[in-house]
Amino acid sequence: MADKETDEPKKKGGLVKIIGLVFGGLLLIGVGLGAGFFMFGGQGLTPSAEIEQIIERKLKESGQLPEEDAEVAEDAEPALQKKETPSVDTFVTSYFEFDGNFTSNLRESRKFLQLGVGISTQYDETVVANVELHQLALRSEILGTVSDFTEEDISGKEGRDRLAAKMVEAINAKLEVLEGFGGIDSVHFTSFVLQ
Known part of the structure; x- marks a missing residue:
């Protein structure tokens, strides 16, 4: 009977070790994902926007696109050109x-x-x-x-x-x-x- 009593604590200790290892692995994965999101995910770029940025950068480097001034933000819209309305005498119809x-x-x-x-x-x-x-x-x-x-x-x-x-x-x-x-x-x- 003494052998049965010594087998039970070994089983409990083995089960606790397995649960601890699984929990520890999940904790490490969560910390890794959180750190990756914190470092790289905060940019908010979709894959297509990221590809467009890469293409634009390559075109600028090759001289096919003009360089933008450092002062102008990338998201700023270009200034609209206005046409002047010709001065014409009009009559009510x-x-x-x-x-x-x-x-x-x-x-x-x-x-x-x-x-x-x-x-x-x-x-x-x-x-x-x-x-x-x-x-x-x-x-x-x-x-x-x-x-x-x-x-x-x-x-x-x-x-x-x-x-x-x-x-x-x-x-x-x-x-x-x-x-x-x-x-x-x-x-x-x-x-x-x-x-």
Whole structure:
């Protein structure tokens, strides 16, 4: 029996030694990781940022990138260049849109053109007031102008621009007869449907 009693303390002592060695090993690993993080991990660079730094440094050494002044921080953004705005006299543009759509047949065609029309002027409110006052007469001028165009005449952007220019001429001519002054700068199409 004395042999059994002496075996138990040896087992306990062996188990305590193994636990001590494992705990000591873990403690050494933790201290090593902590020291490594303290020394190298505080920079906060990701691997890709670190690679970019290395490439940038190599390019500067080879002369392919200009050297930065020591005073300028690496993270500082470059100063933005400003362009000066040219001094130009600008005028306020006033707009007016005719109510409803204009529908007219086209010359030599069975198709109809349906338009939404607006005008713009850089003159004072008198021109817009004149357009509002004489809407009925101006609607007639617009419809007459549209009916002089063929389907081919209004195709494409150039065709629409020619139609708009003819409308400006017709509206201004009618306003000159009615009020003594036209003043319309542009005609704008808010809708343009060929049916």
